[in-house]
Amino acid sequence: MSNKKMFAMNSLRRNRQILGSIFLFVLILLSSNSLYSQYSKVPGSFDKTNFQLLPAYRDAALLTATRTDFTVTMRDGVKIDCLKFVPYAAVPVGGWPTVIMVHGYGDNKETLAKFCEAQAQYGYYTMTFSVRGQGNSGGLSNLISKVEMLDLLELIDYVRADTADGSGPNKILIMGGSQGGILPYRAACNGAPVKTIITSVAPPNFGSSWIENGSIKMTFLWTIEYTPDTARYTPLVDRMSDWVYANTKEKWDSLAYWVPKDRDFLNEIPNCSVPMLVEGSWQDKFFNSADIMEGINSLTVPYSSYIGAVQGHGGDHSDAEDIWHMNWFNDWFFYWLFDMQNGALDHPKYQYASSKFPIVNNYWSFVHDSSEVPLSEVSTNLRLYFNKNSKLKTTAGGNSDKINLVNYVSGGLTMQQAVDAEFTGANFNNKFRKAKLTFDTEPFMVNTEFTGVPKFNVQYQSNSNTFVQINYQLYEIMPNGTSRFITRANYTDRNYTIKNVKKTANFKGQGHSHIISAGSKLRVVITNLDTAPTDTVFMTTNPFVLPILANSTHAVYLNSQSYLELPVVRSTGNLSTTFIKDDNENNNPYSFELKQNYPNPFNPVTTIEYTIAQSNKVEIKVYDILGKEVKTLVNEFLEAGAHKVVFNASELSSGVYFYKISSANFNDVKRMVLVK
Structure with missing residues (x-):
């Protein structure tokens, strides 16, 4: 066994970690510290994930449930290790409501055995299994691919045919998180004959999400580094960790091609024929919630969705959201499994929760x-531009302004050494220096919510001739100086082959919803090592994405090509008025304002000043007292900021005139007097 695999084995045995969260709230005390194990270096006590028990089939005492262990032979001869629990009671007409539970990556059927038993005692036929290449199932894991999805379709056929043991072929629900959510989700897009599916932290383009924007997530490396006692990989998947450690252009190209191949299934979503309940976490350390949003938007079947406080994959916990979850799940179960017309489909399809201060029990x-x-x-x-003096403004800096991000690496540090050291310790710190550049807005004047996907544009130049990585972290800074990490974006240029070439990139960050409190600042940190204080519980000392281990200096330009686009939803004020108190030339560039002309009265020339809050088309027209348009002063696309126009009325008669501005959703009219 290689040193790499031996190290991974020792780490995995030391710290088993939960992979996927399905349901957050503690409704039953049947938790396990390794329900969805997926990584090697996170404390094993980090998370406890519970399946919610579905509502009881009938009002009665708990039933006795009988366990049966068995195998099902797949199309290629691979035997899948399964178990089922069946209530010891008369089977109702049509069979028991039936639940298939699917475990997360690196686990096995025993992880969910107690949950299956508890659910069966409520009057359900329940079944779970060890996914191919995991637990005691045969075959090799192809890392949550079409192969494993086809296995699930065959297992569904087995359950549907098991009516002698009480299965309900027309009332089957499948639920799971991460791997356990991805496989049912894809099966639903490939004709799965089930009533409904509940999928958690499971985007349909999860393969691409693991390596998006050219950046390799630490959780991807952990997932492909399991030892054979946990997961047994196909030869192709087994090579992927070697490609990561090689840290070369050639091996990156292999990852970029093979990781999404036969795994991403966003293009299959329109084929989905099964009603879906979909949930995700804004703070997911595996997959981007933006990708869950994209999948939801492609569904054409009945569905309900939620993104917010979901603990799976490192998200925060919220008691209030747990209570809401309980009602949400129950309504869905009752509607689809018991045909109760409870209005489950009448609620808005897009439910979400926004993080905000204060911090409670170390959670938002x-x-x-x-x-x-x-x-x-x-x-x-x-749009917030990166400016000199560590400022984020709504106006751009000069074309020649720039700042250097130094990626100091020495002593021949390799990715294997960095991973083995968990990116900490004297040797690592001597050979790699974390650098960061900080940019702050002025205080927000009102509570401001952003929901969606922050996007970044950056113009950069480097003395590297291999890779360039630029990571962004968003923080809220309260008036008392308290700071808290919100979300992030990562970009790695894997095609920077010529030194000192100026390039521009546009890329998405992690989806999030957050409310910035009035008086707080938004801080953006640019860094070469994406570690944040709140990551430590889940990631310990490891970074969100693997860094670039090539000594280099990257110049980030502070001009109109380097900015953040924050998806602002609303504030307690007017969306078309001030968001940020900016110190730019005593004008607030994020305010729409039409000023009174001067001089007024005038003869025949006057000046009109105005400010627009965002880059947009602007029209300023002049009307006479009867409302007839007499002059167009402005009709063009202008950048956000302060502007002015000179009006020469030499061709007009004396009298009262009105000038009107229109830009975006802003309109204003003012009166002026021409005296000749």
């Missing part, structure tokens, strides 16, 4: 909300 507080339209459509972008 959350505010629940909902939308009738996709969350990608509820916001207006607030």
Whole structure:
């Protein structure tokens, strides 16, 4: 066994970690410290994830449930290790309500055995299994691919045919998180004959999400580094960790091609024929919630969705959201399994929760909300430019302004050494220096919610001739100086082959919803090592994405090509007025304002000043007292900021005139007097 695999084995045995969260709230005390184990270096006591028990089939005492262990032979001869629990009672007409539970990556059927038993005691036929290449099932894991999805379809056929043991072929529900949510989700897009599916932290393009924007998530490496006692990989998947450690252009190209291949299934979503309940976490350390949003937007079947406080994959916990979850799940179960017309489909399809201060038990507080339209459509972008003097403004800096991000690496540090050291310790710190550049807004004048996907544009130049990585972290800074990490974005240029070439990139960050409190600042940190204080519980000392281990200096330009677009939803004030108190030339560039002309009265020339809050088309027209248009002064696209126009009325008669500005959703009219 290689040193790499031996190290991974020791780490895994030392710290088993939960992979996927299905349901957050503690409704039953049947938790396990390794329900969805997926990584090697996170404390084993980190998370406890519970399946919610579905509502009881009937009002009666708990039933006795009988366990049966068995195998099902797949199309290629692989035997899948299964178990089922059946209530010891008369089978109702049509069979028992039936639940199939699917475990997270690196676990096995025993992880969910107690949950299956408890659910069966409520009057359900329940079944779970060890996914191919995991637990005692045969075959090799192809890392949550079409192969494993086809296995699930065959297992569904087994359950549907098991009516002699009480299964209900027309009332089957499948539920799971991460791997356990991805496989049912894809099966639903490939003709799975089930009543409904509940999927958690499971985006349909999860393969791409693991390596998005050219950046390799630490959780991806952990997932492909299990030892054979936990997961047995196909030869292709087994090579992927070697490609990661190689840290070369050639091996990156292999990852970029093979990781999404046969795993991403976003293009299959329109084929989904099964009603879906979908949930995700804004703080997911595996997958981008933006990808869950994209999948939801492609569904054409009945569905309900939630993104917010979901603990799976490292998200925060919220008691209030747990209570809401309980009612949400129960309504869905009753509607689809018991045909109760409870209005489950009448609620807004897009439920979400926004993080905000104060911090409670080291978690954000959350505010629940909902939308009738996709969350990608509820916001207006607030563009914030990176400026000199560590400022984030709504106006751009000069074209030549720039700042250096130094990626100091020495002593031949390799990725294997960094991973083995968990990116800490004297040797690592001597060979790698974390650098960060900080940019702050002025204080927000009102509570401001952003919901959706922050996007970044950056212009950069480097003395590297391999890779360039630029990571962004968003923090809220309270008036008393207290700071808290919100979300992030990562970008790695894997094609920077010529030194000192100026390039521009545009990329998405992690989806999130957060309410910035009035008086707080938004801080953006640019860094070469994406570790944040609140990551330590889940990631310990490891970074969110693997860094680039090449000594280099990257110049980030502070001009109109380097900015953040924040998807602002609303504030307690007017969306078309001030969000940020900016110190730019004593004008607030994020205010719409039409000023009184001067001089007034005038003969025949006067000046009109105005400010626009965002880059947009602007029209300023002049009308006479009867409302007839007599002059167009402005009709063009202008950048946000302060502007002025000179009006020469030499061709007009004396009298009262009006001038009107229109830009975005802003309109204003003022009166002026021409005296000749």
